[in-house]
Amino acid sequence: MPTIEFHMQLKVSSRGVRLVAIPRDVISLDVLFDGVRVWSIEVLKLDDPANAFLEWPEPLRPYLQGKSTVALRDSASQRTLAEAEHSFSDTGSAVSVVDDRGNRLAINKWGRLGKTLDGVDEAFQDRITARTVEIVGELQALGLRPFVVGGTLLGGVRDGTLLPHDDDADVAYLSEYTNPVDVAAEGLRVGHALTASGHYIVRHSATHMQLYFFAPDGDVDHYVDVFSAFYTEDGFLNQPFHVRGQLSMDQMLPFGTVSIRGVSFPSPRDPDAWLEINYDENWRTPIPGYKLETPRSTQRRFQNWFGSYNFHRDFWNEYYSRERPAAWNIAADWIRAQLEDSGSRTVVDLGAGDGAHTAQMAASWSDRRIIGVDYSYRAQKLSAEHDLSNLSFVHLNLYRLRSLGFTQLFDIQGAFDLSMNHFLEQVGAVARTNAWRLIRMSLSAGGRAVGTVYTKPAPDVKYQDPTGWHLTPHQLVTEAASFGISVEFQDLVVVGDMSTGRAPVGLVFSMADNDIDSPRERPSMRDRVRQVLRRAFLSADASELEELKQRIVELERDLDGYRRDSLRVAELLDLAEQTFAPSPVRTSTDGKLPYSE
Incomplete structure (x- = not known):
């Protein structure tokens, strides 16, 4: 049995964990109950790595019954850094963080409790790999250019397998459109085509959908994310909901390949460059607790262009x-x-x-x-x-x-x-x-x-x-x-x-008895920008500068409104197409759940 060398202190309570003297070379910690990972912490985001207290995540609290050996592990090297016994209650049993079907659960990248690939069997990983092959093939049959992205690409490039702490597969297709209206309308059409072929679709936006696949008992077994990716006229690559950055067309096409569990998938020609845009320069180091932090400007751009159809659905x-x-x-x-x-x-x-x-x-x-x-x-x-x-x-x-x-x-x-x-x-x-x-x-x-x-x-x-x-x-x-x-x-x-x-x-x-007020005609975005620029060239005192800041905020709001108009146009096109070429309301193959969207 290997000797465990502890490098830090761990204090466990029913409220949370106190981490003392985290080694400087550690950037991510796994929290394990009796050797099973239930949570990961990104050390870089801690205010004081020398003495940090973290409360148990709310979704994990109902499972804190019984006793456990709580351990901290370096996510990258897998070395155990600290260990402590704790009894959360006097039931005498061991803490068990599993679902009704016995699947091990862990806090995922969204802060929710769910299945992760390091807690399921090989058969599950085989299913999700085979499903990804199937979805890539269906997108290609629709005349699209699919490739793997996100954690799926990261796991393939880093280790040739699925990312252990991920919970799904990620596929995108590179659109030929550059106008957000066209990209959104295309995304909606792709969803209809996948629905017509028998898939259960849950839409997050016009350019992001999840394909759910169910277990025999009716619960979700696994899912595959499908994203739209496209270039805008400024040369930036965009993949809502998160990716926006400079990546030349030569770095994207022609597609290369990445091997995942022995299966070849299309990938960006320069996957390293894509992964740095999606994550950061530390993408080669495993950080299971990594949280995507999308710049506010990118969030506003994508949410207004493509909507947020999944708001609070989870x-x-x-x-x-x-x-x-x-x-x-x-x-x-x-x-x-x-x-x-x-x-x-x-x-x-x-x-x-x-x-x-x-x-x-x-x-x-x-x-x-x-x-x-x-x-x-x-x-x-x-x-x-x-x-x-x-x-x-x-x-x-x-x-x-x-x-x-x-x-x-x-x-x-x-x-x-x-x-x-x-x-x-x-x-x-x-x-x-x-x-x-x-x-x-x-x-x-x-x-x-x-x-x-x-x-x-x-x-x-x-x-x-x-x-x-x-x-x-x-x-x-x-x-x-x-x-x-x-x-x-x-x-x-x-x-x-x-x-x-x-x-x-x-x-x-x-x-109401009164007529609805007609909306005032909105000035063009060009006129609004000119107004702000005229203000900027004035010799301004403090009050004028404050007024200028307020006008810039107003300009941002107007810009959001114009972007939302793009989504409305795409959705109206979709609604018209669905109205004048209607398809019947369908049920899923089990005859119980309707297709989502």
Whole structure:
């Protein structure tokens, strides 16, 4: 048995770990429970490597039951640097961080708990390798130029295998377009083609999709990311969501090859240069805890050009793996009372979640068609358990402009009602904008639209948890008015254990009497730049410089708006093509889950 030479101190508690005197040559640490990696820490990001305290990641905390030998390992050399025994509870058993199927789990690069390739068997890695070969072939058959990227390329170049701490495979295709509108429209078409060939698609943006592949029990077994890559006229290579940098066409084409688990895949001609753009100059050193830090300018550019269709979807997938709060049932009762005597024969429940409220409406109104919509595949899996003849659950992603075609997609005729139980305050601005449009469609068709919201935040509100978000009455009235909609508020009585102190209210929507204000014509971007430059040449004192900074901020916002216009054009082209050349709404091969997007 090899001798372990400890080089630092480790103190373990139920709150976290204290790291003392990390060796200077260590840039990444693995945290192991009884020899199994569960977490990795990028030392370069620590404020004080000589004495650092890190709390256990929140997703890991529910698993901290029992006792364990906690060890720290240098990610690069695999040498053990410190070790300590700790009992998190008195159960007597060993800490076990596994899923329901026995797969080992670890904190991934997004800070979530999931399968990683170093915790699965060879058969899993064989499946994901074979699937990557399949996807590359399908993209080539579509006339595209695919190549491996991200962790898949990194693992191949570094070790000729899949990256041990990764959880997927990454493939991109090099587009021939340079205009973001054309790139986005192409990305949407590629998604439709892959869907038509039988794949379950989850879209992150117009240029980033995930292809999910399911285990026999219906859970996701693995997935493959597919990205668009393209050159802009400034000569920069772009691969949303993260890569933007100088890489000449000669460094990209003609493609070279990289061997992964004995299989050859197309790769950039100069993979080292590509990897430095994607990561940094340290890409050759294993850093399992590495977090991509995309420059703000690149984030703004890509999100506005190509959207963010996956906003908080991972949160909701995890949320619907746990218990749901009964407090939402109070609001659901109020919604059903508001729609009880409606003359509409169809009710659409936005954000149906597990389908409990939707199913109650279907059971109460057997003569009406009830449709529950959501974009979380775990929510859809739960909702599929409800079996009523007048009830259906469908996929709808309100972060996509295409969602406005849902009446045709799902053959909704005449008036329809909208139910929104704590929906509006728990989605992002883009989805809420499209929800306002659906409300207007419902009211214009003669239906009713009602919802509930919290008007105060949760005491521990945070960006990562939408259930703690809120909308004030002023926000609701202002947003609704911009769409020609009026809002009536009704207090909801919540008592006893159901009370949260967050002032839930019921919302009844109607068309406003006043006309919708026509938007003012926006000056061209060239004119806006000229205004700022004119200001820049003035002899400015402190107040004028501050005004100039504010005008630059306004210019950035306008630039974001023009970029969003590019995405709207691409999505409208996609919506028109899908409308005038419609394809049937399909179900997956198991007959349960609909294809996503």
